Amino acid sequence: MFSTKSQLRKRTPENGTDRENYLSLLVDEYLNSSSLDAKCQVLANLANFAYDPINYCFIRDVGALDIFLYVLKNESNDKLVNFACGGISNLCLDPLNTTYILDSGILNLVPRLLKSGNTDIVASTLSIIIQIHNSLGKPELFNTYLKILKLNIKKSKMLSNRFPYIAMNNKNYQKICKLHTSTFNSVSFKAGDKIRIQKTLTQKDLDTFSNLTSDHNHLHKNNGNKRPIVHGALLNGLVAGLIGTHLPGPGTILVSQTMKFPNKCFVGEKLTISVELVDVRKILKVKFFCVVEEEKKVVFEGEAKLILAKDC
Incomplete structure (x- = not known):
């Protein structure tokens, strides 16, 4: 938005x-x-x-x-x-x-x-x-x-x-x-379309996000022996980036979203962020996950309802 x-x-x-x-x-x-x-x-x-x-x-x-x-x-x-x-x-x-x-x-x-x-x-x-x-x-x-x-x-x-x-x-x-029309077929989105990326967040990423949002919770800092925890909103931002630029892509507008954080995500963990289209109507529905593959640990998951800009 x-x-x-x-x-x-x-x-x-x-x-x-x-x-x-x-x-x-x-x-x-x-x-x-x-x-x-x-x-x-x-x-x-x-x-x-x-x-x-x-x-x-x-x-x-x-x-x-x-x-x-x-x-x-x-x-x-x-x-x-x-x-x-x-x-x-x-x-x-x-x-x-x-x-x-x-x-x-x-x-x-x-x-x-x-x-x-x-x-x-x-x-x-x-x-x-x-x-x-x-x-x-x-x-x-x-x-x-x-x-x-x-x-x-x-x-x-x-x-x-x-x-x-x-x-x-x-x-x-x-x-x-x-x-x-002579080069491209008019193919619609279909349920099951997926996109995923991998990313490893650093302390610098967290510090930049903290400065931008003013969220300076000590849990997101290097605090002795405790590993910094990644902001939940930052994980949500990574998902939003996939939705807004890849699937469905530019012109996508968020209508509503549900989410949960089953486990903590720590700095330095290699994340797989995925988005899957599960329902294709005037309002599109996607589900998303952020997973630490090495530990099979889900750190962020949820669903979102979306519309395309042409429907506004």
Whole structure:
């Protein structure tokens, strides 16, 4: 869900770091880090912030958009490129960002990105094209890049059940659908669709989350012989990230949620976070789990009811 300025003020403690400064710190961390894992984590965070329109101007001002563009032009690592594509895809909803992105020469990069073996990169690139098409009103632009995908039938099939939802928020959705019917089949979500990732949370992750939320409970700190416990809300955020970016994906809005924490989750434990679609109607239903696989320990589980933005 999107934020307002008043909500940001309420969530920022009196002596806390405001949103613009926090994003600036993330940019500095990316620029000064030599660790690929750290760069991936920072870029993923920046891409998530790009989802909320209230952050658009901050992301431009602190140079995060320039980092996304630099990565697409100069980096070959799929993870970095994927996060950069996702961030730019979100930012293209803003006309000022779209103009800036076009001036950077991004259209010259699109053919290479569409030929990527990573379907997440291809899907995000298509989303970028859709948003630019929406701004420029040039269907020939969209058709040109679809021809590239037609050369790879296997990739087209893999994307066929994702592409319609990338376009869900687009006001020219029906027009765009007609452009891709020769390449993509209109496949709906189906019960049983799953997505999962693995992640290991560090003390730095907890400290960052504590500073952002003002939750400085000592249980989340390194306290002698006791291992720090991961915030329940942070686990919920990891699940929200999967729901909002992968399944069902961008445009998903939370209606209601039930959750429980059967066991404690400690810093350093390798988590498997999974989301499964269990009911497909106007209101979608998913179930989710966070599990420490080594111990077969469930630390977070629940269900959520969702709607897609087009139904609002």
